[in-house]
Amino acid sequence: MSLFRGRRILAGTMAFVVAAALAACGSKTSDSTSGTGVSADVSGDTVKVGLLNSLSGTMAISEVTVRDSIMLAVEEINAAGGVLGKKIVPVGEDGASDWPTFAEKAEKLISEDRVAAVFGCWTSASRKAVKPVFEKNKALLFYPVQYEGLEQSPYIFYTGATTNQQIVPGLDYLKAQGKKSVYLVGSDYVFPRTANKIIKAYAKANGMTVLGEDYAPLGSTEFGTIVNKVKSAKADAVFNTLNGDSNVAFFKEYTSAGLNATSMPVVSVSIAEEEVKGIGTQYLKDQLTAWNYYQTTPGGANAKFVAAYKAKYGADKPTSDPMEAAYVAVYLWKEMVTKAGSFDVEKVRAAAGGITYEAPEGLVTVDGPTQHIAKTARIGKVGADGLITEVWNSGQPIKPDPYLKSYPWATGLS
Amino acid sequence: MTVLFGQLFTGVSIGAVLLLVALGLALTFGQMNVINMAHGEFIMAGAYTTYVLQQTITSAGWSLLVALPVAFAVAGALGVLLEVLLIRRLYARPLDTLLVTWGVSLMLQQAARDIFGSPNVQTRAPALLTGNVALPGGITVANNRLFILGLAVAAVVALTLALRLTPLGRRIRAVVQNRDLAAVSGIATARVDRTTFFVGSGLAGVAGVALTLLGPIGPTMGTNLIIDAFLVVVVGGIGQLKGSVIVAFALGVLQATGEYLTTLSVAKVIVFVAIVAFLQWRPQGLFTLRTRSLA
Numbered sequence: 001m002s003l004f005r006g007r008r009i010l011a012g013t014m015a016f017v018v019a020a021a022l023a024a025c026g027s028k029t030s031d032s033t034s035g036t037g038v039s040a041d042v043s044g045d046t047v048k049v050g051l052l053n054s055l056s057g058t059m060a061i062s063e064v065t066v067r068d069s070i071m072l073a074v075e076e077i078n079a080a081g082g083v084l085g086k087k088i089v090p091v092g093e094d095g096a097s098d099w100p101t102f103a104e105k106a107e108k109l110i111s112e113d114r115v116a117a118v119f120g121c122w123t124s125a126s127r128k129a130v131k132p133v134f135e136k137n138k139a140l141l142f143y144p145v146q147y148e149g150l151e152q153s154p155y156i157f158y159t160g161a162t163t164n165q166q167i168v169p170g171l172d173y174l175k176a177q178g179k180k181s182v183y184l185v186g187s188d189y190v191f192p193r194t195a196n197k198i199i200k201a202y203a204k205a206n207g208m209t210v211l212g213e214d215y216a217p218l219g220s221t222e223f224g225t226i227v228n229k230v231k232s233a234k235a236d237a238v239f240n241t242l243n244g245d246s247n248v249a250f251f252k253e254y255t256s257a258g259l260n261a262t263s264m265p266v267v268s269v270s271i272a273e274e275e276v277k278g279i280g281t282q283y284l285k286d287q288l289t290a291w292n293y294y295q296t297t298p299g300g301a302n303a304k305f306v307a308a309y310k311a312k313y314g315a316d317k318p319t320s321d322p323m324e325a326a327y328v329a330v331y332l333w334k335e336m337v338t339k340a341g342s343f344d345v346e347k348v349r350a351a352a353g354g355i356t357y358e359a360p361e362g363l364v365t366v367d368g369p370t371q372h373i374a375k376t377a378r379i380g381k382v383g384a385d386g387l388i389t390e391v392w393n394s395g396q397p398i399k400p401d402p403y404l405k406s407y408p409w410a411t412g413l414s
Numbered sequence: 415m416t417v418l419f420g421q422l423f424t425g426v427s428i429g430a431v432l433l434l435v436a437l438g439l440a441l442t443f444g445q446m447n448v449i450n451m452a453h454g455e456f457i458m459a460g461a462y463t464t465y466v467l468q469q470t471i472t473s474a475g476w477s478l479l480v481a482l483p484v485a486f487a488v489a490g491a492l493g494v495l496l497e498v499l500l501i502r503r504l505y506a507r508p509l510d511t512l513l514v515t516w517g518v519s520l521m522l523q524q525a526a527r528d529i530f531g532s533p534n535v536q537t538r539a540p541a542l543l544t545g546n547v548a549l550p551g552g553i554t555v556a557n558n559r560l561f562i563l564g565l566a567v568a569a570v571v572a573l574t575l576a577l578r579l580t581p582l583g584r585r586i587r588a589v590v591q592n593r594d595l596a597a598v599s600g601i602a603t604a605r606v607d608r609t610t611f612f613v614g615s616g617l618a619g620v621a622g623v624a625l626t627l628l629g630p631i632g633p634t635m636g637t638n639l640i641i642d643a644f645l646v647v648v649v650g651g652i653g654q655l656k657g658s659v660i661v662a663f664a665l666g667v668l669q670a671t672g673e674y675l676t677t678l679s680v681a682k683v684i685v686f687v688a689i690v691a692f693l694q695w696r697p698q699g700l701f702t703l704r705t706r707s708l709a
Binding site for chain 1: 416417421424425428429485527532533534535536537538539544545546554556557558627628629630631632634635640649669671673674678679681682683
């Protein structure tokens with residue numbers, strides 16, 4: 001009897017689940033039919049933009065600073081009269097360091113809030129999660145972080161560096177310094193693995209040897225063995241694509257093992273001013289970083305940006321490359337809209353190519369076909385004060401090449 | 415040979431970290447059977463204590479030494495607060511305790527984020543602990559790892575002696591072995607519970623101080639450690655310290671060896687497979703406490 005009752009309950013539950021699933025499918029189909037583009041709501045004297053960053057979870061540490069600099073740009077633009085005479089109203093959402101949440105919140109910003117553009121995402125995983133949402137709805141995302149390249153979406157503008165503007169110049173710098181062998185250390189996810197594929201192809205074509213390649217899971221803080229391996233490999237340099245907290249543990253271990261910038265320099269692509277503060281300058285002294293912007297980058301535009309940021313968020317808050325790229329993204333969107341004379345996504349996209357802006361990092365130009373931006377590569381050295389000073393730059397902005405088509409050694413990468 | 419010894423030392427020092435992290439839990443979970451998911455956040459509290467002390471005491475060496483007892487007291491006090499406010503009311507409901515302490519862990523993380531900001535903070539390590547000792551044959555041993563190994567051993571010895579020799583230790587063991595009998599013998603079990611929780615949580619604070627030498631100091635640092643800590647106690651066997659000690663070092667060496675021969679991710683898999691296999695064979699863990707208690 002009890003078994004029978006159990007079965008009835010089970011059957012009831014199953015029926016409910018099936019019904020729920022059908023309902024979900026139903027709503028999905030209706031979504032995609034209406035998904036030929038939700039136009040932004042610009043009827044009043046305001047225009048909404050979406051801010052999609054992780055304010056909680058493991059990525060909050062980085063993404064909160066990006067949110068802060070987007071807000072700064074929005075306020076500045078509003079104070080100067082807004083865009084096409086309309087004030088920008090920012091609508092913030094928390095991606096919570098969870099990729100499905102990013103997709104869900106992106107859908108909400110586009111369909112419910114009807115924003116004209118969305119600024120945000122940090123990890124490649126979150127970008128990959130929202131990409132189909134923006135493409136389906138024909139809405140715009142401005143992505144402000146350096147990434148692994150090999151991507152191009154008609155509805156995403158990439159204002160951070162792609163590989164030929166960060167990783168390849170970093171390798172060029174090592175080569176120019178006479179480094180013949182490298183050891184690769186990275187976090188275990190798409191960015192470091194793709195970056196290392198590119199580094200290995202570069203090394204093969206340029207007479208460098210890759211002595212080893214090790215990955216640590218995101219969040220891993222035990223680097224005894226990896227540092228042991230690095231040390232016994234006796235490489236000329238280490239190329240570091242670790243992300244987040246792992247960097248702290250890695251550099252502490254590295255220093256304890258007696259390694260330093262003189263005996264074996266490390267080039268990092270995910271350590272900016274904010275991360276230097278969290279790792280400790282005593283562990284990072286004179287180590288190298290590859291970015292497009294530093295707080296110390298000279299120029300009036302940067303002096304203004306740094307002063308405004310510190311005035312708003314505190315004198316002890318450093319500015320970093322992703323923050324600058326996010327700040328620039330808002331201004332670039334404003335320039336695009338102004339040139340297009342409309343908030344319409346297709347018109348904005350058509351107007352984008354060739355737009356230039358005197359950014360804190362120097363002059364940047366939007367590349368129409370790839371929707372990336374041309375920017376100057378800068379190699380920096382961590383100083384005792386925790387700031388990074390430039391030791392080399394590419395001299396002029398590098399044209400973005402996300403698929404590395406102009407590099408013969410990169411054929412076959414995808 | 416050099417590499418082999420280096421790896422052996424790495425394994426032992428991973429074990430020492432595991433042991434420090436798990437030692438407090440061996441008391442609160444192992445002895446009292448409380449599943450405290452906020453244990454990791456007590457570790458975090460210890461680490462932040464070091465950071466706060468360094469703002470006032472400029473000498474890195476002194477601040478670290480002062481941080482050890484202060485962090486013990488801070489984390490212990492947090493533990494007592496948690497015990498008095500919540501856990502005491504849930505002793506017979508382990509699942510509720512798990513959920514409630516998990517909630518507390520999230521609240522403590524957010525509190526740390528609000529007080530210290532979401533980015534990691536840094537502490538300065540004393541110069542003595544940043545270098546390494548060169549042994550004959552090109553072998554180097556990192557000073558901070560040696561310090562942590564020493565601290566772990568000292569903590570185990572102190573805790574063992576305290577449990578064996580002091581009246582308080584005897585009362586703790588009496589309550590663990592048979593709560594009812596202890597109560598009728600005139601032991602104030604509620605007070606013993608509170609003290610046990612204070613010591614267990616305090617040890618988490620000490621672990622936090624040690625971890626500032628190795629890893630990041632941020633709001634989420636505890637969550638990375640809590641699983642490993644539970645593993646050590648479960649595999650070591652509930653109610654016994656020696657099980658946790660042996661298992662911590664065994665897992666450390668296994669992890670280091672696996673990592674050297676394969677990769678970090680594969681090594682983690684190897685460790686987990688070994689643990690599952692071991693628990694199939696001995697579900698009660700390495701050692702068990704034999705009592706005549708009916709519970």
